[in-house]
Amino acid sequence: MRFISELVNNRTLLGLAYGPGVPPFIERNPGLLDYVELPFELLQHDPNAAEIQKQLPVILHCASMSVAGFVPPSESTLNAIAQHVERTRTPWIGEHLAFMSADPLERGAALHEPTTLTYTVCPQLSEEVLERVCQNLKELQMRFDAPLIVENSPQYFSIPGSTMSIVDFSIEVHKRCNVGILLDLTHFTISSINMGFDPIKELDRLPLERVVEIHLSGLDMQGDAAWDDHAGLADDSMFELAERVFVRAQPKALTFEYNWAPDLPDGVLIDQIARARKLTEHAQKL
Amino acid sequence: MPRNSDKVGLSAPLVHSVLAAAMTDPSLLESWRHAPETLGRVGLRPDAIDLNRIWRFSGLVTKVRHNDVRLTFPLTFRLLDHADLSIALFAEYARVAAELRKTGVKSRDEKAHALYNFLEEWLDHRIRFHAFVWDLIRHEKTMNGLESTSAIPVDTAILGQTEGQKLSTKFTPVRASNLIVHDMGCNPVDLAEIVRTNIAVVRSLPYKKRLFAYCRTRDAAAIQVVEIDAITSVIIDLANGKRSITELATLVRQFGVAVDPRQLCKPVAQLVAKGMLYAS
Numbered sequence: 357m358r359f360i361s362e363l364v365n366n367r368t369l370l371g372l373a374y375g376p377g378v379p380p381f382i383e384r385n386p387g388l389l390d391y392v393e394l395p396f397e398l399l400q401h402d403p404n405a406a407e408i409q410k411q412l413p414v415i416l417h418c419a420s421m422s423v424a425g426f427v428p429p430s431e432s433t434l435n436a437i438a439q440h441v442e443r444t445r446t447p448w449i450g451e452h453l454a455f456m457s458a459d460p461l462e463r464g465a466a467l468h469e470p471t472t473l474t475y476t477v478c479p480q481l482s483e484e485v486l487e488r489v490c491q492n493l494k495e496l497q498m499r500f501d502a503p504l505i506v507e508n509s510p511q512y513f514s515i516p517g518s519t520m521s522i523v524d525f526s527i528e529v530h531k532r533c534n535v536g537i538l539l540d541l542t543h544f545t546i547s548s549i550n551m552g553f554d555p556i557k558e559l560d561r562l563p564l565e566r567v568v569e570i571h572l573s574g575l576d577m578q579g580d581a582a583w584d585d586h587a588g589l590a591d592d593s594m595f596e597l598a599e600r601v602f603v604r605a606q607p608k609a610l611t612f613e614y615n616w617a618p619d620l621p622d623g624v625l626i627d628q629i630a631r632a633r634k635l636t637e638h639a640q641k642l
Numbered sequence: 643m644p645r646n647s648d649k650v651g652l653s654a655p656l657v658h659s660v661l662a663a664a665m666t667d668p669s670l671l672e673s674w675r676h677a678p679e680t681l682g683r684v685g686l687r688p689d690a691i692d693l694n695r696i697w698r699f700s701g702l703v704t705k706v707r708h709n710d711v712r713l714t715f716p717l718t719f720r721l722l723d724h725a726d727l728s729i730a731l732f733a734e735y736a737r738v739a740a741e742l743r744k745t746g747v748k749s750r751d752e753k754a755h756a757l758y759n760f761l762e763e764w765l766d767h768r769i770r771f772h773a774f775v776w777d778l779i780r781h782e783k784t785m786n787g788l789e790s791t792s793a794i795p796v797d798t799a800i801l802g803q804t805e806g807q808k809l810s811t812k813f814t815p816v817r818a819s820n821l822i823v824h825d826m827g828c829n830p831v832d833l834a835e836i837v838r839t840n841i842a843v844v845r846s847l848p849y850k851k852r853l854f855a856y857c858r859t860r861d862a863a864a865i866q867v868v869e870i871d872a873i874t875s876v877i878i879d880l881a882n883g884k885r886s887i888t889e890l891a892t893l894v895r896q897f898g899v900a901v902d903p904r905q906l907c908k909p910v911a912q913l914v915a916k917g918m919l920y921a922s
Contacts, residue, residue: 376713426655458662459655461684471662475703480654488654512702513695515661516686517652578729581695583702587712587723616706618713619838 359445360391360413368602368610368636370629371415373571373586374398374408375615382411384622388629393417393611394444396437409444415569415609416446421496423506424479424489425455427470434499441502447608448568450538451496452476453489453506453529478509481518481525486532493533505536505568510543510584511551522547523558530563537563539607540571541597542590549575549582559597564604572598572632573613587617589624595631602639610636652690660684664696668737671697701733708732708739714754714786717837718779724841725771735760758783770849773827778837781830781867784822784856788865791820791858809887809911811903815919816883821857823875830854831867860917868916873899874909883922 360369369390372378378392389412396418398405408414418437421429441449454476461471479485497504506529511522520528530537539562548555572595574588590612601607610632614620660681664671674681675697678688705728712719722728732739735757742756761779765772824830827849836843853875855868870878873894880893887910891903913919 425658455658455662458658461659461663471659471666473662473665473703475665475706477658477661477665480652480657482654484654512699513692516657516690517654576723576728578723578726579698581698583698583729585723587719616709616712617716619716 357409358411358413360415360447361445368607368639370632370636371412371609371611372625373417373573373611373613373615374405375586375618377618377620378615379408379411381622381625382408385626388626391415391609393450393613396420396440399440400436406443414444414446415611416440416444416449416502418449418451419454419476420456421451421492422454422456423451423492423496423504424453424485425457425492426488427455427457427459428492428495429457434496438500441500446502448503448505448536449500450505450507450569452509453479453526454509455479476509478511478515478522480515481520481522483519486525486528489529490533493535497535503536505538507538507540507571508543508547510540510546510582512546512581512583513550521553521558522551523553523561526562530566535566536568537566538569538571539564539567539601540573541594541601542571542573542575542584542613544597545594546575546582546584549577555593555597556600559600564601567601567605567607569609569611570598570601570607571611571613572628586613586615589614589620589628595635598632599635599639602635606639652686656685660686660691661696664693665700665703666740668700668740671700672737697733698729700736701729701731704732704736704739705729708753708757710750711754711757714750715757715779715782717834718775718782720841721771721775721778721837721844724837724844725775727771727775731761731764734764754783770827771844773849774833774844774847777824777826777828777830778833780824781826781834784824785865787822788820788856788858809907809914811887811891811907813907813910814883814886814922815881815890815910815914816922817878817881818857818918818920821855821878821918823853823855823870823878825851826854827851829867829869855918857916857918860915862917866916868918873897873901874913877906877910878913878918881919 371389371391371393373393374395382389391413392408394405394408394414394416396416397420420433456476457470457472459470493504508526544559545555572590574585574590576583576585576588612628675693678693681688722731738760747753747756758779765776767773767776828847853870855870857866859866876894876897877890880890887906888903891901891906894901910919
C-alpha cells in the first residue's frame, strides 16, 4: 500500500480522480502522478477499487455527508467513512458543500424516510443553511482522524429562498468554520456562467490561502447553461484561474476529474498533467 | 413535511425537500412543469423556482447514472455531448430510467439496451445530427455484439467455394448467422474515427444513405464492415440455404432488376469468400 506521507510535501501533488481508465494509465505511465482520488461511494459499491492503493497513494473523496443539508447521514455511513480514512491514511477528506438528502415532501408510509439523492445539490444560500453547515462541520469533524475540506458546488439555477451569492456563501462558510477549501475551478466557472458573475473578480474575493486541493475537469455548454462534464478537458480559462490561485497560495494537491471518459488518449492526459506540473512548479519558484 | 418558518423567506429544509423530490421523482417534476401552480401545495410559488433548469439538471444526474453505459457506447456519448443533445435526452429519459430502476434493471447491458430502444424513438431521424447519432449507436452496438461472438473460424469444408472458383447456379447459399446489414448516412467506420479524433468535422459531413454489412471475416479473425449495394442486400436477405442461385435470380427480377442466374454466380462467390454467405 502507498501513502501520501511517503511523498515529498513541499510541492503541489498531482492526481487523477479514479475511473476505469486510471489503473492501466498509471501502469503505462509510472512516475507521472502522485496520487489517485478515490470516492468513498465507489469503495462501498466496489471494494476492489481499493487495490489502486498498491499503485499510488489515495486521497479520499466523499459525496455522502450532506454537509449543507438538514438530514444527517446515517451512523453506518459515517462509520464506514471513518474506516476508509483509517485504512487509506488519506491526508484529508474532500466533501461537497451541498446536500444529498432531505426530508420527504409527502406524508405517507415513507414519512420518516428521508429522500436520498445520488448526486450532490447546491443548497439554499442563506443564513439558515450557513448556521447548519457550521453545526454539521463541527459534528462531522469530530468523527474522523483526517481533516475535512469542503468543495464548492456548481450552481445550475437559482435556489429559492437564497439571500446571497454562492461566492458570498462560500466566503461566510470559511469565515465561520475552520475548514479547508477544495476549490473546484470547473464548478466555479459553471456557477459564474449560469449565475452571471465575473469568475476572476469573484475568485479574488475567496480566501484562497485556505485552498488545500484544486479540482479541474471539463464543462459542457448545452442549451443556455453550463454543465459539469468529467468526460471533457479543462480549458485555458480554467488553467488561468488555477494560475491565479497559485499566485496567492500553495495548494497541496491538484486533481484532474476525467473519470467519466473511458477512452481519453494518453497523450492528452499527459499534456494536461505536464501543464499543471509546470504551473505549480513555476508558482513554487516565485 | 418541512414547513415555512415564521422567518422571512422560504425555509431551507422545505426548499431542499422540494428539490430532492423533483430529482428523485421525474413524474412529479413533470407534473409541476406542466402545471406550475400545483407547486403551491408544497408551499412554493411557481415563479420561485426554475423548473425547466431543474428538469435539465435531472438530465445531468440521469446521464451520470449512465456512466457505465458510456463504456458500452463511448463514441455515441461523445457525439451526444458534442451535438448538445445529451442533457435534453437524459432529461426526457429520466422518467423511463426511474421506472426501470424500480423493476430491477441494473446491469450495464440492460441499461444499454433500454437506452438504445429509447433513442430509436426519441431521435428525429430527419435531423442530420440525430441521424448520425443513430448511425453511431447502431455501429457501436453491432461491433460490440460481433466482438463478443466466437472468433473460431468456420470449418473450410463448410465454407464451400472460395473466391475465384466458379459456382454453379444450383449452389444454395445461406447468410452468415452473425451478419447484420444497416443503412447508414456515411461510412460508419469513418464516422467513428472522426468522432474519436476530430469531432468538429461531423457538422460538415454529408449525409447520404448507403448500406453496410457487418460480420466476421471468413477466418473469423477480424470484424469487417463492407459497403454493399441494394442488390447484394437483397441477395443476402433471400439467401436462406434453400434457394439456389437460379431461384435467387428469379426473386431479384421481381424487384425490377433483370439478372441472369449466371450473372449472380460471381457476386455470390465473392460474398462466400468474404464469409458473408456460406454453402448450406
